[in-house]
Amino acid sequence: MPKSNLTRRDLFGLTAAGAFCSVLGLPHAAAAEAIWGRNKKPKNIIFCVSDGMSAAVPTMVDQYLELTTGRGSYWASLMNEDYVVNGLQSTKSLTGPVTDSSAASSAWGSGVHVWNGAVNWLPGGIELRTLLDIMKTEAKMRTGLVTTATVTHATPAGFAVAHESRDDEAGIAEKYLKLCPDVLMGGGDKFFSSTLRKDKVDLYGKFVGQGYTVVKNLSEMRAADLSKPLLGIFSGGHMPYTVDHNHDPKLKASTPTLAQMTSTAISQLKGGSGFVLQVEGARIDHGGHTNDFAAQLFDQLAFEDAVRVAVEFALEDQETLVVVTSDHGNGNPGLAGAGDEYFESAGGLKLAQNMTCSFVPILVSIKLKATHDNVIEVVKDRYQIELSRDEAQFVADGLTKTSPTSKIRVLNQDFSNLAMALSNHTHVNYMTYTHTSDHVLVSALGPGCEFFNGLTSNISYFSHFLSSRDLSVTNMTMDFETAKSHYVKSNMVAGDHWH
Ligand SMILES: [Zn+2]
Structure with a gap:
């Protein structure tokens, strides 16, 4: 809790009310309502x-x-x-x-x-x-x-x-x-x-x-x-x-x-x-x-x-x-399970530490020279991830070939091949390129x-x-x-x- 900016009065009020609600075993909504005041309106x-x-x-x-x-x-x-x-x-x-x-x-x-x-x-x-x-x-x-x-x-x-x-x-x-x-x-x-x-x-x-x-x-x-x-x-x-x-x-x-x-x-x-x-x-x-x-x-x-x-x-x-x-x-x-007992998933997520740019500058560099050698070099330089020759060729193909699948996939073909190749390493996979109907937090x-x-x-x-x-x-x-x-x-x- 970021309490550093709270006054002593505020801190006492919040923690006292919170403690009271915890003692009563109230769920979060009731606890929060008690803390902020019943039927109180925000300014x-x-x-x-x-x-x-x-x-x-x-x-x-x-x-x-x-x-x-x-x-x-x-x-x-x-x-x-x-x-x-x-x-x-x-x-x-x-x-x-x-x-x-x-x-x-x-x-x-x-x-x-x-x-x-x-x-x-x-x-x-x-x-x-x-x-x-x-x-x-x-x-x-x-x-x-x-x-x-x-x-x-x-x-x-x-x-x-x-x-x-x-x-x-x-x-x-x-x-x-x-x-x-x-x-x-x-x-x-x-x-x-x-x-x-x-x-x-x-x-x-x-x-x-x-x-x-x-x-x-x-x-x-x-x-x-x-x-x-x-x-x-x-x-x-x-x-x-x-x-x-x-x-x-x-x-x-x-x-x-x-x-x-x-x-x-x-x-x-x-x-x-x-x-x-x-x-x-x-x-x-x-x-x-x-x-x-x-x-x-x-x-x-x-x-x-x-x-x-x-x-x-x-x-x-x-x-x-x-x-x-x-x-x-x-x-x-979503981060997918990878490796025996899924133990490789954490390592995939941690690769984000070495990612120094979005796809935009990577694709600009690759578009100048869409060869697998250049793809390997650029991705290694910007993400410290070593793509295989097959993965790199797949990324290069995304820039030069169109997909027979949906309209949206064609629109995103350059991005999507790069994303799919990288997901072999990060284990972060995407379901689609569009909005979804999920409820949100x-x-x-x-x-x-x-x-x-x-x-x-x-x-x-x-x-x-x-x-x-x-x-x-x-x-x-x-x-x-x-x-x-x-x-x-x-x-x-x-x-x-x-x-
Ligand atoms: Zn959108």
């Missing part, structure tokens, strides 16, 4: 999303840390605290059991299941009211979105705006300008810069005109005047994978981590009449799509560092609800956390958050057949949206 809400996080991702992070440092992960330790409630979330969308990120975030953002690819929007041009809009307008709360994707990407957008398609990120950036959240941080220069936007509109200038401070690197972020609204854009597209960031001194010097952005956001938002902040570790999802184990593992570690920042603030503040969860599974990786702490006990539906969170300000908004809903007839007619089927 602030911090919603932390590890995008595309199948259950094996935090599992492997916990086991990797235990094997390499002797201590498990932060989230695993959090789950055992009396003041934390744990549960599962069902993640379906209007399209079906498998959601994309915009429909998943829209479920939280408007309490409605929408079609995959839509952002708080239903056919017929029906725009749904969003959590950030309502909390800002009706409850005068401050609002923030922090992500390692483009800040206009599906998950942050789903909390904030209504838009027909997640793909129109330039349009979503304009809707942010109308909403004026107090904090916007992530990547996506191409959706704000007049030289990169197709319409040549200088959105940075328009944000400055609305009173924003615009920052574009770590030192500017640290020096920012936090009495003003803050727009931080730190890369052209998505921000780099953590494993690439960790091993590139230039990136480390110029680009903030998710934890650093989260800390800055909380500093900007706190002190008023309450805030709602979404924090997204976005690239766990991207590593899932490409079956990139190192990308997922180290981005999940960075996400949990950001969660620690949020939780330490909440323990000190005592009035903040923190929810830690995902929007859907992706890839469904939820942990929560702070006033109102008892709500997240057991199995909860993604659309139920919206009204729970609004109830913290005694607000109630019922958005319009649509049945599957009505929505389907629209999307089939307009040739926009779910298969176009697999992120």
Whole structure:
């Protein structure tokens, strides 16, 4: 438990209540409710999303840390605290059991299941009211979105705006300008810069005109005047994978981590009449799509560092609800049993210690020279793993040959052959390259956390958050057949949206 920032009064209150509940033998939800106060409402809400996080991702992070440092992960330790409630979330969308990120975030953002690819929007041009809009307008709360994707990407957008398609990120950036959240941080220069936007509109200038401070690197972020609204854009597209960031001194010097952005956001938002902040570790999802184990593992570690920042603030503040969860599974990786009595599995997982980059720079190097000799050399240099000649040839073939299997497999052929060859060594295997329908983990702490006990539906969170300000908004809903007839007619089927 991170008690270092707690006051003596807080510490006494938490431990005394926890001890009381333990004596009574209360389950976690009841214990947590007793600690935070029955029917108490949070002043602030911090919603932390590890995008595309199948259950094996935090599992492997916990086991990797235990094997390499002797201590498990932060989230695993959090789950055992009396003041934390744990549960599962069902993640379906209007399209079906498998959601994309915009429909998943829209479920939280408007309490409605929408079609995959839509952002708080239903056919017929029906725009749904969003959590950030309502909390800002009706409850005068401050609002923030922090992500390692483009800040206009599906998950942050789903909390904030209504838009027909997640793909129109330039349009979503304009809707942010109308909403004026107090904090916007992530990547996506191409959706704000007049030289990169197709319409040549200088959105940075328009944000400055609305009173924003615009920052574009770590030192500017640290020096920012936090009495003003803050727009931080730190890369052209998505921000780099953590494993690439960790091993590139230039990136480390110029680009903030998710934890650093989260800390800055909380500093900007706190002190008023309450805030709602979404924090997204976005690239766990991207590593899932490409079956990139190192990308997922180290981005999940960075996400949990950001969660620690949020939780330490909440323990000190005592009035903040923190929810830690995902929007859907992706890839469904897992550490498989290997060797006699499975004793080789641990060694496979520990190989992550030597992985110094994501698949991206490896594939760039291999594409320049797709021979088995070069593949062996590059993988040995970046991962200290010696591929066999057959494995290396298989990887090279992934760059030059197409697969007769599904569309998604062809899209990911270069990544997938590398992933499969490496899995012979790491014993980490993936089931697919797409999202999955699995329920996802939820942990929560702070006033109102008892709500997240057991199995909860993604659309139920919206009204729970609004109830913290005694607000109630019922958005319009649509049945599957009505929505389907629209999307089939307009040739926009779910298969176009697999992120
Ligand atoms: Zn995805």
